[in-house]
Amino acid sequence: MNEGSKGTTKEYQGLAASPGIAIGPAFLYLPQEKPAQRPAPAPADCAVELARVDGAIGAARVQLGKIYAQAVEEMGEEGAAIFLAHQEFLDDPVLLDEVKSQIEEQHLPAEAAVERAFEGHAQQLEALEDQYYQERALDLRDVSRRVCRILAGVQDQQALADLAWPVVIVAHDLTPSDTAQMNKAMVLGFCTATGGLTSHTAIIARILGIPAVVGIGEAVLGILPGTSLIVDGGSGRVRAAVDDATMGDYVHQRDARREQQTAQKARAHQPGITKDGHHVEVVANIADAASARAALDFGAEGVGLFRTEYLFLNRQSVPTEEEQYGDYCAVADVLGDRPLIIRTLDIGGDKQLPYLDIGHEMNPFLGWRAIRMCLDSPQIFEPQLRAILRASAGRNVQIMFPMIATLAEVRRAREALRRVQQQLAAEGLHFDSDTPVGIMVEVPSAALMADLIAPEVDFFSIGTNDLIQYTMACDRVNEKVAYLYDPLHPAVLRLIRQVIEAAHGAGKWVGMCGEMASDLEVLPLLLGLGLDEFSMNAPAIPAAKDLLASLTLAQAQRIAQEALLKSTAMEIRAYLRSLSLIQP
Numbered sequence: 001m002n003e004g005s006k007g008t009t010k011e012y013q014g015l016a017a018s019p020g021i022a023i024g025p026a027f028l029y030l031p032q033e034k035p036a037q038r039p040a041p042a043p044a045d046c047a048v049e050l051a052r053v054d055g056a057i058g059a060a061r062v063q064l065g066k067i068y069a070q071a072v073e074e075m076g077e078e079g080a081a082i083f084l085a086h087q088e089f090l091d092d093p094v095l096l097d098e099v100k101s102q103i104e105e106q107h108l109p110a111e112a113a114v115e116r117a118f119e120g121h122a123q124q125l126e127a128l129e130d131q132y133y134q135e136r137a138l139d140l141r142d143v144s145r146r147v148c149r150i151l152a153g154v155q156d157q158q159a160l161a162d163l164a165w166p167v168v169i170v171a172h173d174l175t176p177s178d179t180a181q182m183n184k185a186m187v188l189g190f191c192t193a194t195g196g197l198t199s200h201t202a203i204i205a206r207i208l209g210i211p212a213v214v215g216i217g218e219a220v221l222g223i224l225p226g227t228s229l230i231v232d233g234g235s236g237r238v239r240a241a242v243d244d245a246t247m248g249d250y251v252h253q254r255d256a257r258r259e260q261q262t263a264q265k266a267r268a269h270q271p272g273i274t275k276d277g278h279h280v281e282v283v284a285n286i287a288d289a290a291s292a293r294a295a296l297d298f299g300a301e302g303v304g305l306f307r308t309e310y311l312f313l314n315r316q317s318v319p320t321e322e323e324q325y326g327d328y329c330a331v332a333d334v335l336g337d338r339p340l341i342i343r344t345l346d347i348g349g350d351k352q353l354p355y356l357d358i359g360h361e362m363n364p365f366l367g368w369r370a371i372r373m374c375l376d377s378p379q380i381f382e383p384q385l386r387a388i389l390r391a392s393a394g395r396n397v398q399i400m401f402p403m404i405a406t407l408a409e410v411r412r413a414r415e416a417l418r419r420v421q422q423q424l425a426a427e428g429l430h431f432d433s434d435t436p437v438g439i440m441v442e443v444p445s446a447a448l449m450a451d452l453i454a455p456e457v458d459f460f461s462i463g464t465n466d467l468i469q470y471t472m473a474c475d476r477v478n479e480k481v482a483y484l485y486d487p488l489h490p491a492v493l494r495l496i497r498q499v500i501e502a503a504h505g506a507g508k509w510v511g512m513c514g515e516m517a518s519d520l521e522v523l524p525l526l527l528g529l530g531l532d533e534f535s536m537n538a539p540a541i542p543a544a545k546d547l548l549a550s551l552t553l554a555q556a557q558r559i560a561q562e563a564l565l566k567s568t569a570m571e572i573r574a575y576l577r578s579l580s581l582i583q584p
């Protein structure tokens with residue numbers, strides 16, 4: 001968003017995406033390909049370029065060897081074989097001679113020589129009009145890009161997996177597959193040039209409890225690797241190369257916060273209860289069995305959102321029913337008799353799967369996403385429903401459908417569920433026939449129709465990450481419109497109030513699993529509006545329970561009433577801050 005400097009210190013301001021202070025060396029992660037911008041070398045530089053090519057090809061062999069070994073573990077030898085074929089290209093004498101002659105005879109720099117030689121061969125393969133050879137042409141280009149990335153000093157995902165010491169990741173943005181491969185134990189903080197408060201990077205940072213600043217702007221990519229950085233995820237400020245006194249201040253703040261968190265965590269195993277004994281469920285958003293275990297450690301009373309799409313990432317194909325069944329059982333077994341709400345696949349928007357061709361869309365967030373895609377794709381939807389239902393046998397499992405916009409979609413989804421229940425019964429497979437079924441309310445039409453939908457579901461969970469973007473017509477990952485993306489906008493609060501009233505009117509409970517549920521500033525207001533369940537990233541649970549314990553329900557109701565009388569988000573925020581309910 002902006003950049004400034006004082007002496008040698010540089011400061012960058014972005015969006016405060018995940019609280020806490022991280023201090024450590026910058027690790028620049030720039031996986032996108034950069035065009036070779038170096039001028040063609042003089043003839044005398046040929047030896048240098050040849051040596052660069054040799055080095056890069058050697059490094060690519062090492063990378064592919066590691067990728068092959070990992071792929072064998074994950075997919076078996078057959079699925080991994082493609083990476084052996086990639087390695088073989090690097091040993092092809094004809095191809096390597098061609099690269100060499102491009103350097104020696106055409107005086108091209110290493111990147112251009114590799115690109116031209118590989119592209120020439122790829123085109124020859126393509127011309128053979130046999131599908132097998134056409135696919136090899138794609139592989140050849142993939143290997144060429146890998147070598148060029150190494151030549152340009154650009155990191156790939158393997159670099160994230162190989163992190164060997166604690167660093168602050170500086171990147172343009174991070175995709176779900178970047179973060180899935182990352183050695184998270186070595187990540188102190190994130191700084192990204194793009195992204196909004198509910199972009200994948202921001203959400204994952206909060207899940208992991210890693211301080212993060214997003215939407216800083218391209219200037220942050222100018223930070224040199226290894227520069228000592230301070231990431232203040234609470235204020236959205238990143239500082240580079242500060243003086244000793246400033247560094248001392250930040251170290252003190254970081255350590256004080258850690259102490260406070262340790263104390264809160266020790267109290268977090270009490271149920272979420274207000275000062276006057278009103279119980280609300282404080283549960284977690286998770287992505288797999290490991291995050292479910294971490295959630296219990298932070299005091300989660302169950303899981304309010306299991307984002308199943310993470311099981312579909314970093315693979316070559318849709319997980320089978322058996323694989324999904326294994327994953328759902330594993331998570332439910334971690335939780336014991338605590339509730340587990342499994343959300344059906346929410347893919348599309350900013351989450352794409354390489355093996356599922358959703359097609360090009362002008363507006364992916366308004367497109368063929370989540371339940372829309374699932375209802376049209378029974379070959380994906382039904383195995384997931386079967387797996388969830390089978391996991392429900394003897395376990396506290398509930399189903400939740402994402403992105404519901406109409407009652408007709410609820411009915412179609414329930415119909416698909418009934419079909420699957422009949423199949424399972426006919427096959428003699430066990431499931432809980434009373435598995436509760438709820439929907440996410442994240443499209444304004446569903447919020448406005450909540451009174452009509454409530455009788456046909458068992459619960460609502462308000463997905464504010466999307467509800468805000470659709471209500472305010474602002475892309476949730478676009479930092480340029482972040483000023484509109486405000487959970488406290490009266491339009492958003494009115495919709496939330498309406499959903500809670502509609503659910504309660506029909507005798508149903510209502511939770512919230514968007515990021516807003518963990519915002520301490522808003523928590524008293526949501527409690528006062530009558531929210532029954534708060535589902536959040538696990539590290540946020542201890543502080544939320546602490547705050548709940550300091551409030552009475554009547555006090556929260558007064559706060560909600562007063563806040564909803566105000567006309568702007570700014571006035572509401574100022575009012576909530578004036579109450580000084582949160583410990584600094």
Ligand code: PEP
Pocket residue numbers: 198305307346442462463464465466467513514515
């Ligand atoms: C939401 O939209 O609030 C939500 C929880 O879903 P996601 O962030 O996965 O879209």
Ligand code: MG
Pocket residue numbers: 402442463465466
């Ligand atoms: Mg959503």
